[in-house]
Amino acid sequence: xxxxxxxxxxxxxxxxxxxxxxxxxxxxxxxxxxxxxxxxxxxxxxxxxxxxxxxxxxxxxxxxxxxxxxxxxxxxxxxx
Amino acid sequence: xxxxxxxxxxxxxxxxxxxxxxxxxxxxxxxxxxxxxxxxxxxxxxxxxxxxxxxxxxxxxxxxxxxxxxxxxxxxxxxxxxxxxxxxxxxxxxxxxxxxxxxxxxxxxxxxxxxxxxxxxxxxxxxxxxxxxxxxxxxxxxxxxxxxxxxxxxxxxxxxxxxxxxxxxxxxxxxxxxxxxxxxxxxxxxxxxxxxxxxxxxxxxxxxxxxxxxxxxxxxxxxxxxxxxxxxxxxxxxxxxxxxxxxxxxxxxxxxxxxxxxxxxxxxxxxxxxxxxxxxxxxxxxxxxxxxxxxxxxxxxxxxxxxxxxxxxxxxxxxxxxxxxxxxxxxxxxxxxxxxxxxxxxxxxxxxxxxxxxxxxxxxxxxxxxxxxxxxxxxxxxxxxxxxxxxxxxxxxxxxxxxxxxxxx
Numbered sequence: 001x002x003x004x005x006x007x008x009x010x011x012x013x014x015x016x017x018x019x020x021x022x023x024x025x026x027x028x029x030x031x032x033x034x035x036x037x038x039x040x041x042x043x044x045x046x047x048x049x050x051x052x053x054x055x056x057x058x059x060x061x062x063x064x065x066x067x068x069x070x071x072x073x074x075x076x077x078x079x080x
Numbered sequence: 081x082x083x084x085x086x087x088x089x090x091x092x093x094x095x096x097x098x099x100x101x102x103x104x105x106x107x108x109x110x111x112x113x114x115x116x117x118x119x120x121x122x123x124x125x126x127x128x129x130x131x132x133x134x135x136x137x138x139x140x141x142x143x144x145x146x147x148x149x150x151x152x153x154x155x156x157x158x159x160x161x162x163x164x165x166x167x168x169x170x171x172x173x174x175x176x177x178x179x180x181x182x183x184x185x186x187x188x189x190x191x192x193x194x195x196x197x198x199x200x201x202x203x204x205x206x207x208x209x210x211x212x213x214x215x216x217x218x219x220x221x222x223x224x225x226x227x228x229x230x231x232x233x234x235x236x237x238x239x240x241x242x243x244x245x246x247x248x249x250x251x252x253x254x255x256x257x258x259x260x261x262x263x264x265x266x267x268x269x270x271x272x273x274x275x276x277x278x279x280x281x282x283x284x285x286x287x288x289x290x291x292x293x294x295x296x297x298x299x300x301x302x303x304x305x306x307x308x309x310x311x312x313x314x315x316x317x318x319x320x321x322x323x324x325x326x327x328x329x330x331x332x333x334x335x336x337x338x339x340x341x342x343x344x345x346x347x348x349x350x351x352x353x354x355x356x357x358x359x360x361x362x363x364x365x366x367x368x369x370x371x372x373x374x375x376x377x378x379x380x381x382x383x384x385x386x387x388x389x390x391x392x393x394x395x396x397x398x399x400x401x402x403x404x405x406x407x408x409x410x411x412x413x414x415x416x417x418x419x420x421x422x423x424x425x426x427x428x429x430x431x432x433x434x435x436x437x438x439x440x441x442x443x444x445x446x447x448x449x450x451x452x453x454x455x456x457x458x459x460x461x462x463x464x465x466x467x468x469x470x471x472x473x474x475x476x477x478x479x480x481x482x483x484x485x486x487x488x489x
Contacts, residue, residue, distance in 0.1 A: 005440075006442075007440065007442060007449050009415075009480075021486075025486065031487065032485065032486070032487045033485065033486045033487075034411070034413070034482040034483075034484070034485045034486075035482070035483045035484045035485075036413065036480045036481060036482050036483060037480070037481045037483060038478065038479060038480035038481060039415075039478055039480065040480055043413055043480060043482075071444060071445050072444060073440075073442035073443060073444035073445070073446060073449060074442060074443050074444070075440040075441070075442050075449075076440075076441045076442065076443060077427065077440070077441040078438055078439065078440045078441070079427055079428070079431040079438070079439050
C-alpha cells in the first residue's frame with residue numbers, strides 16, 4: 001500500500017467553475033471534489049498509485065480549460 | 081469506464097434510507113417470528129444462531145473476486161477480508177454485543193404486541209438518549225437545529241406509534257426504559273468501534289457486524305442451554321422448522337446493519353439514528369401489507385379515523401424533522417501554516433477537536449489541511465475561535481467553505 005494522496009487547490013477563471021467541475025468528474029483518480037468559497041474556488045482530493053501516477057493525473061487536470069492556477073499538497077500523514 | 085460521482089451527502093442519506101426500508105421489513109419478520117416462538121429469550125438465541133449461519137455464508141460470498149477487488153469492497157470500500165479485532169476494538173465489540181443481546185431480548189418481548197407500525201416508532205426513542213450522550217460524553221453541544229429536529233422527529237415517531245390494540249403500560253415502559261437504553265449503549269459503542277484505528281486500518285463494517293453476531297451468540301448460548309427446560313433435540317427441531325424466516329430476517333439485518341455502520345462512520349450518531357426513524361413511516365405501510373399477507377400473526381388494528389390522522393401527523397413530523405437536519409449541514413476546509421517543530425503534536429491535537437473529520441499533514445504552501453463538518457456558522461465560531469486559536473504553533477489559518485461536494489462511491 002504505497003498509494004499517494006494529495007489535495008489540489010484550484011483557482012478558476014470567473015464563470016468557468018461549472019465546466020471545470022464537470023471535467024474533473026471525468027478523471028477517475030479524483031475521489032472528492034468540493035466547490036468552495038474563499039481563497040480557492042475548487043479543492044479536489046486525488047488518490048494515485050504512486051508519484052508518477054499522481055503526476056499523470058495532475059497533468060490531466062492542467063489540460064482542463066478554465067483552470068487558472070493549481071497548488072498541489074501531497075499528504076504525508078493523515079488522522080484518523 | 082463510466083465514473084459515478086455522487087454528492088457525499090447523497091451517499092450518506094442513500095445508505096440510511098435503504099437501511100430504514102430494510103428495517104421496516106425486518107420489523108415485520110420480527111413480529112411474525114415472535115408470534116411463532118413465544119419466549120423472547122428462545123427467539124433471541126434462535127435468531128443469533130440463524131444470523132451466524134447466514135453471515136458466515138454472506139462473508140464467503142463477499143470474498144468473491146470482482147474487477148475491482150473483493151465483492152465486499154462494493155459494499156464497504158474498507159473491506160479487505162475478515163478482520164480479526166484485537167485489544168481495544170475487541171473489548172468494545174464484546175461490550176457492544178452484550179448490550180445488543182439484552183436489547184434483543186427486550187425487543188422481542190415488545191415485538192409480541194404484533195404491530196410493526198407501533199414497534200418501530202417505540203424503538204426510535206434511542207435518538208433522544210443519543211443526543212444526550214452526544215452532548216455529555218463528547219462534550220459536543222448540540223445546536224438549536226439539531227435539538228429541535230430531534231424533538232420534532234421524536235414527537236412524530238411517538239404519534240406514529242399510537243395504536244388502539246394490546247398496548248399496555250408495562251410494554252411501553254419496557255420499550256422506553258431497558259430496550260432503548262440498551263440500544264443506546266450499543267450504538268454508542270458501535271460509534272466508538274467504527275472510529276477505532278487498529279493496525280493502521282479502521283475496522284470495516286462487514287467484519288464488525290460479523291464479530292458482533294459471533295460474540296452475541298457466544299454470550300447467550302451457554303446461558304440459554306443451562307436454563308432451558310427443553311431437550312436438545314426439541315430445541316434443534318424447533319430451530320430447524322423456523323430457520324427459513326429467521327435466516328431471511330437476519331440476512332436483511334446483516335445488510336441493513338452494514339449500511340448503518342457505514343453511515344455511523346460518516347456522521348454524528350444522533351443524526352444517523354434520527355434518520356433511521358424514517359423506518360417508522362415505512363412501518364405503517366409494511367403493517368398493512370403484513371396483515372394482508374399473514375392475517376393470523378400481524379394485528380392490523382381496525383384503526384379509527386383519529387388514529388389514522390394522528391399516525392399521519394406523526395409521519396409528517398418525522399419527515400419534516402429529517403429535512404430540517406438535511407438542509408443544515410456544511411463542511412469547511414481549514415488550511416494551516418504552522419511552526420514545523422510542533423507539527424506532530426498539532427496533528428494529534430487537531431484530530432481531537434470536535435467536528436474535525438480528517439487532518440492531513442501536507443507538503444506545499446500550507447502545512448496542514450483539515451476538514452471540518454459543522455451544522456451552523458455559530459458552531460464554526462466555537463471551533464475556530466475557542467479551540468483552534470488556542471493551540472500553540474499555528475501561524476496562519478485560512479478558511480475555505482465548501483458550497484457543494486461530490487464524492488466517489
